[in-house]
Amino acid sequence: MSNEAVHLDRARFEADPVDPRRMPPDDAAGMQGHIIFGDNLAYLRTMPGASIDLIYIDPPFNTGRVQARKQLRTVRDDSSPDRIGFKGNGYRTEVLGEKAFDDTFEDFTSFIVPRLEEAHRVLKPTGSLFLHIDYREVHYCKVYLDQIFGRASFINEIIWAYDYGARSRRRWSAKHDNILWYAKDPDEYTFNFDDIDRIPYMAPSLVGPEKAARGKTPTDTWWHTIVSPTGREKTGYPTQKPLGVVERIVRLHSREGDTVLDFFAGSGTIGEACAKLRRNFILVDNNPEAIEVMKRRLAKFRPAIVNMPQPTKKPVSSVQSPGHVHVLAAAVWEYEDAALPRLRGPKKDLDMVRALFSASSTLGVYQDKQIQTLANPTVEELRSAVVKYAMDRSAKGDILIFYFSGHGSVLANNEFGLCLKDTKIRPDGGGCLPLSVLSFDDIIRTLTAADVHPVFIIDACFSGKAGQNEQNKVVEAMHDDVHRVAASSYGLLCACYGEALAHDTDDGGAFTKALYEVASAGLADDTHRQKPHLQLSDFSRPIQQRLTTTGFPLPKLYLGPDLPEFPLVRNAGFQPRTETLMAYHRQTLELLWDGGKDRTVSLTEILRKLGQSAYGNHSKLSLGPWDLVEDGEDTKHRRLTKRGRLFVAGKLKVPETIEKGAKGEWRPADHAREVGLADIGGARNSRKPSRSPRR
């Protein structure tokens, strides 16, 4: 593979010191193979767009088995491993989200869709994707792929039929897999028909000896045995696919010297096919055993082994630090050059953006001094605002939400700029003069040079002929620009996607409106009900759903994996369930403490001495984060726990307020203060518990 094609960002990866070799040029005509150990989404996000000729993927099927539903992540951990891999390395398995058990389908969707979107992005214009799946998910995947690639890009559904294993007596035994073929451009893709392998005629006597000897070309149904459990091809990796099937895809759909990517690589079947057929390969898997199998299987081709760093832990969202976030919002609806059509929506957009972010509204979390809005700025005004923000900052790693609504323009191949009030159109009406627009690339470079994580929200229609024709590429190019310059700490929300343009209406751009409406309604599903603030990632799906149901194009939302989480807006759907220590809690504790005698008290006594309300509430003192009281000899008696005794003795503090999390667990509420007994109920005295408060 050419080095330009893959652009592995060496600084971000660590080559395996044990095996840093490459395929030697005389073996493989300068071809290269890479085996990447890490999560494929994180890896895909590091790849430049339009760099891969062929993608074949065989993701784990959504089999519906309980264990398959677990989202597991294996991390290298020599200190407390739960399994030992090759070379004695320790690995710990982390379960990511048990709630996912409830709904496997939802899980699969949110797992596969972002990966398919990235696959589309990294494919070259003439590239193809082959998705190997089975009957359980194929119809869903086809719908996702129709949305991502466009229906016209669907070329074939290949049925790989085999005949092996047990048969059902209750239904037709399922003995096939489905392989969906999508071409990025349905009019121009690689299909080396002349290299097709021929298969025997079913009735050779009917076609004559010459034809019978040559055989016929296969159709979209491929009969091929599975990998024999006892044959030489077998690597021992459980889901290994037959080389014959995979090799046909590589031979027919790529050329010598092309780069083929498999980001669910398993045992590396694609790598073997590529090495035989002189294609470069990139194989990604997050399972250390798959990596070891691939290393062994492909050793003679000397691939480079690359370990992706473990994802950096994202800083936890904190409402205490919205001070690190600033908003610069520009909207342009008036243009000096009559050739640029006036717009109706951006004015309204600016109002919505103010309401979205300003703490004085019901939605926002940022103070006015953190928000700058510019109505109809000139190029110089917007440029100066960006530079001033970059120069005035004191902290590193701040976040700037850069919002723009108005015309955008394609400046050159894959270059994009924002049209401001004084932007000029070329005299012949053919697009903008580049120096009269603000280049998107310049904004990103300025922000990242100042150590800012940029978050771009662009609600722009792309003016000019090039923009209209190259719609997809503009958005992809913007992603690539941010990606290249801001590494993986960025956000990009873009109004345009697919073939449709952004829409200009009196009540604002469709995208800004969707963002505003989703924020105003809040998210009250199980996951979000308990989240007082929403983050960018919370918005992705609801916005897409809203835009789809209102008939507008899907927007694009990219979030770099290292973008720190931050509260974007308040969640209007937040339904807190909290408990706060009250005066009757203090009285209950004092009753149980009994001035140091520490006794078990019946519920009847609590009720009699502290009143009805105390009866209903004293049991809250047993909740996890507090854990101050427990049952006595039976559930009708109560006594202090060990923690309870420490607390009453003034040796322990607990969160004043606790809240019920999305999974029903009790935890300290955000920013709850730690209190001692004397602070409960707002009391700030240092009164020691009396021997018997109400005797």
Ligand SMILES: C[S@@+](CC[C@H](N)C(=O)[O-])C[C@H]1O[C@@H](n2cnc3c(N)ncnc32)[C@H](O)[C@@H]1O
């Ligand atoms: C069905 S197997 C692929 C088998 C492969 N086609 C072969 O012939 O051996 C799917 C692979 O995807 C890998 N995988 C699953 N989730 C992944 C992720 N998020 N990142 C990288 N690899 C992943 C699994 O470890 C597994 O090896």
